[in-house]
Amino acid sequence: MPVISTERLTKRYPRVTALDALTIDIGDGVTGLVGANGAGKSTLLKILLGLTEATSGTATVLGHDIVSDGLALRSRVGYMPEHDCLPGDMSATELVVHLARMSGLPTSAARERAADTLRHVGLYEERYRPIGGYSTGMKQRVKLAQALVHDPDVVFLDEPTNGLDPAGRDEMLSLVRRIHTDFGISVLVTSHLLGELERICDGVVIIDGGTLLRSSTVADFTRSSDRLALEVLADPDDALVALADAGLEVVRDGLLLLVALEDDETYDKVRDVVADQELGLVRLAPRRHHIAEVFDEEATRVIS
Incomplete structure (x- = not known):
């Protein structure tokens, strides 16, 4: 009940x-x-x-x-x-x-x-x-x-x-x-x-x-999204350039870099870039939605 x-x-x-x-x-x-x-x-x-x-x-x-x-x-x-x-x-x-x-x-x-x-x-x-x-x-x-x-x-x-x-x-x-x-x-x-x-x-x-x-x-x-959340010790802008040069779709969100998760190989590509460029890995995990984002999506859907 x-x-x-x-x-x-x-x-x-x-x-x-x-x-x-x-x-x-x-x-x-x-x-x-x-x-x-x-x-x-x-x-x-x-x-x-x-x-x-x-x-x-x-x-x-x-x-x-x-x-x-x-x-x-x-x-x-x-x-x-x-x-x-x-x-x-x-x-x-x-x-x-x-x-x-x-x-x-x-x-x-x-x-x-x-x-x-x-x-x-x-x-x-x-x-x-x-x-x-x-x-x-x-x-x-x-x-x-x-x-x-x-x-x-x-x-x-x-x-x-x-x-x-x-x-x-x-x-x-x-x-x-x-x-x-x-x-x-x-x-x-x-x-x-x-x-x-x-x-x-x-x-x-x-x-x-x-x-x-x-x-x-x-x-x-707060289910997992289709992006990976990456945090590194190096300057995020330098890391963004390195990841983009490797053919990855990536955007910056504050100190985090959000990498489009195409398939399991995306993890390997990110790992290789971080290691080769000595970026210093802090965190790599599937990004989870925030409630605020879902709220905005639902409000926009209702209005439209």
Whole structure:
């Protein structure tokens, strides 16, 4: 049974359609919901949580109908909103304990769960400070902690890396991945940064203008292409000339050289050029597609 399932789910506002007959099935693991700002990602999460009513269509989460069984559904779901919604005068411990108690945990259990969850997200030492004095990264961790404290079966994370610097994004992405690997909780995470989701997700759903462009596993998205990725110690431009002189079709992509893979002999030709010219081989492997490239291809196909 899918963790999340929608059937022709539609949400219309007076002048815009946020979701347009969206039909998807999302299984266990970490799934990325990808789309540009305004693509309908946040709208979908709010409909699945019962915070916004769909115009038409149906959806289930963990087998619960979002309309008729919303209370049971929400008791099994954690939600990390995109916007800053934290009370600045409360400490992280006070807030997370309060929300744990609201989920039905007794006071002692709520305190224990809050301490464990704040330790997991890296806020244990700072847990008694007022949230108003927290950095953006610390506030994001508080929002993640409150989504996890009641031990849900699935969590919805809306743009969890928003406002974070590169180091903060890496740390948050690691935490998101561990939600499933360490605790077995399914994750639906939204982002407009495709490279982030490629690193941590098992599957990706791409939507644009509220319409499904593609839903697939990351492995399928990033399948091998018909080019070899070559990295050498020598100047890439010198290597490009040497490979071209050997009759190989090659283009430069940053520090990489992308060589057209005609057949198995291409490997031998590249090896010989690298050895004869003493270019210094660092890496030679089939190049894999990036999700961003697939997204661009799908968007172009739909437009045309």
